[in-house]
Amino acid sequence: MSFSRAIKIAPSILSADFADFGREIRAIEDHGADWVHVDVMDGHFVPNLTFGPPAVKAFRAHVKTVMDVHLMIAPVDPYIEAYAQAGADFLTAHVEAGPHIHRTLQAIRGAGMKAGVALNPGTPAGAVEHLLELADLVLVMTVNPGFGGQRFLDMTAKIAAIRAMIGDRPVHIQVDGGVDPATAPLVAAAGADVLVAGSAVFRGGTADTPAPYGKNIAAIRKAAEGAARSAA
Ligand code: DX5
Ligand code: ZN
Numbered sequence: 001m002s003f004s005r006a007i008k009i010a011p012s013i014l015s016a017d018f019a020d021f022g023r024e025i026r027a028i029e030d031h032g033a034d035w036v037h038v039d040v041m042d043g044h045f046v047p048n049l050t051f052g053p054p055a056v057k058a059f060r061a062h063v064k065t066v067m068d069v070h071l072m073i074a075p076v077d078p079y080i081e082a083y084a085q086a087g088a089d090f091l092t093a094h095v096e097a098g099p100h101i102h103r104t105l106q107a108i109r110g111a112g113m114k115a116g117v118a119l120n121p122g123t124p125a126g127a128v129e130h131l132l133e134l135a136d137l138v139l140v141m142t143v144n145p146g147f148g149g150q151r152f153l154d155m156t157a158k159i160a161a162i163r164a165m166i167g168d169r170p171v172h173i174q175v176d177g178g179v180d181p182a183t184a185p186l187v188a189a190a191g192a193d194v195l196v197a198g199s200a201v202f203r204g205g206t207a208d209t210p211a212p213y214g215k216n217i218a219a220i221r222k223a224a225e226g227a228a229r230s231a232a
Contacts, residue, residue, distance in 0.1 A: 007221055010066075015148050025059060029063070031214030034065060038068065038069045038088075041145075044073070047146050066090065093105070095117060095123060116138070118176075128165070132169055137171065138173050140174070142187070156186050156187065179200060181219045197220055200220060
């Protein structure tokens with residue numbers, strides 16, 4: 001996987017049909033998804049529950065692109081090896097999930113994965129300042145984590161501050177929550193290159209009729225690329 005700041009669209013399968021993940025993953029990849037975003041929630045760090053390692057391992061069999069696993073769990077460290085075994089390419093942990101995010105990022109890389117660090121909306125950009133050598137991705141949340149379909153929170157100033165801190169380092173900036181063709185230009189212009197979108201990708205389609213997935217992904221990509229070009 002070589003590093004590129006080109007815009008990447010990462011559909012969140014939190015908005016997929018939960019009885020049909022294999023076909024849903026194939027449908028989004030066949031219709032332009034660059035990465036597949038998997039939201040892991042524990043009912044403790046966030047007020048919702050989703051997938052454990054065996055489910056994520058089952059998804060892996062269908063993912064041909066990049067499996068991007070967003071952990072909204074606390075603690076993180078006891079589960080790192082299980083998500084490595086499940087086949088995560090990127091494993092992202094929240095800075096708010098425990099006192100030792102530095103150690104957590106080292107452990108994620110140590111287990112052979114790319115390491116991501118996520119920030120809740122209330123957490124300032126400076127929280128990642130001393131982590132950039134240990135991270136392959138910084139995830140700026142644009143909703144409070146836990147649910148799909150929430151309203152976008154404007155975190156463009158935070159994204160721009162992190163983009164400046166990253167400089168030439170090969171670190172992605174990912175944005176997650178309320179991303180659609182209207183909000184994608186804002187985050188892309190601020191410096192984000194990986195755009196997660198759940199409801200805005202899956203709306204209007206199904207695994208049987210996946211053409212809307214392709215249209216939705218293309219619309220987000222087009223909006224983001226236009227803004228990223230004019231900001232460059
Ligand atoms: C929120 C999750 C997101 C969510 C995004 O806790 O991390 O990935 O699925 O959903 P939308 O795009 O619908 O806001
Ligand atoms: Zn997510």
